Amino acid sequence: MLKLENVHAHFGLSHVLQGISLRVDAGEVVGLFGRNGVGKTTIIKTIAGWVRPTSGSIFFKGQPIGGVRSEVICQSGIGLVPEDRRIFPGLTVEENLVLGFMQAPKRTRADSRRKLDEIYARFPRLGERRAQAGTTLSGGEQQMLAMARVVAGQPRLLLIDEPTEGLAPKIVDEIFQLMDGLRRDGIPIVLVEQNVRRAIDLTTRFYAIERGQVVAEGDSGSANDRAELFRHIAV
Numbered sequence: 001m002l003k004l005e006n007v008h009a010h011f012g013l014s015h016v017l018q019g020i021s022l023r024v025d026a027g028e029v030v031g032l033f034g035r036n037g038v039g040k041t042t043i044i045k046t047i048a049g050w051v052r053p054t055s056g057s058i059f060f061k062g063q064p065i066g067g068v069r070s071e072v073i074c075q076s077g078i079g080l081v082p083e084d085r086r087i088f089p090g091l092t093v094e095e096n097l098v099l100g101f102m103q104a105p106k107r108t109r110a111d112s113r114r115k116l117d118e119i120y121a122r123f124p125r126l127g128e129r130r131a132q133a134g135t136t137l138s139g140g141e142q143q144m145l146a147m148a149r150v151v152a153g154q155p156r157l158l159l160i161d162e163p164t165e166g167l168a169p170k171i172v173d174e175i176f177q178l179m180d181g182l183r184r185d186g187i188p189i190v191l192v193e194q195n196v197r198r199a200i201d202l203t204t205r206f207y208a209i210e211r212g213q214v215v216a217e218g219d220s221g222s223a224n225d226r227a228e229l230f231r232h233i234a235v
Contacts, residue, residue, distance in 0.1 A: 001025060004043075007020040029188070049071075053067060060076060079153055157190070172195070205218065216232050
């Protein structure tokens with residue numbers, strides 16, 4: 001479904017991604033793990049078109065998307081839940097969600113209403129706060145809103161960047177339950193998450209990232225592969 005081949009990216013003179021190659025197959029949850037500042041978020045943003053690769057290739061469903069505008073990548077079916085959530089100020093929860101429908105512009109009003117009902121069933125806290133301004137929600141609720149807004153566009157692939165950072169343990173549990181529900185629905189996910197010991201149980205496979213390079217990859221169900229991952233990231 002997604003394939004990166006020897007992808008490089010620079011910020012000015014800083015060589016951030018140094019030959020990243022990875023893949024995501026249908027139905028997989030793939031974890032990108034590593035210490036802070038090693039390039040994980042840049043990988044996510046490069047896939048989504050927020051960062052332009054300086055060389056290498058990115059393919060989504062067999063089509064090249066490296067360097068394509070972010071809005072075109074979004075419309076192709078790749079949804080990004082960014083670390084900073086980007087809740088629109090001045091808009092209610094429901095208005096934020098409706099903006100997610102722009103990823104699927106051919107949906108009818110009845111389809112949109114039905115999809116909103118499905119989202120509120122999956123994210124009941126948002127249903128309770130649908131008329132509340134999105135920026136007045138708690139941090140955990142804003143994270144749910146950011147995820148739900150992307151899900152509203154019916155993405156074929158989800159990119160989720162640090163969804164539990166700074167959240168209380170109870171809310172972390174809810175976020176992981178929500179991601180597990182998306183996984184069970186068959187939505188492929190690329191997940192960047194610092195809580196590796198918790199996230200590894202959600203993933204199918206993983207890549208360990210150091211200094212903009214893949215230094216290990218493996219099967220999340222393999223004890224040997226897990227041990228190699230933890231050796232690299234020292235958690």
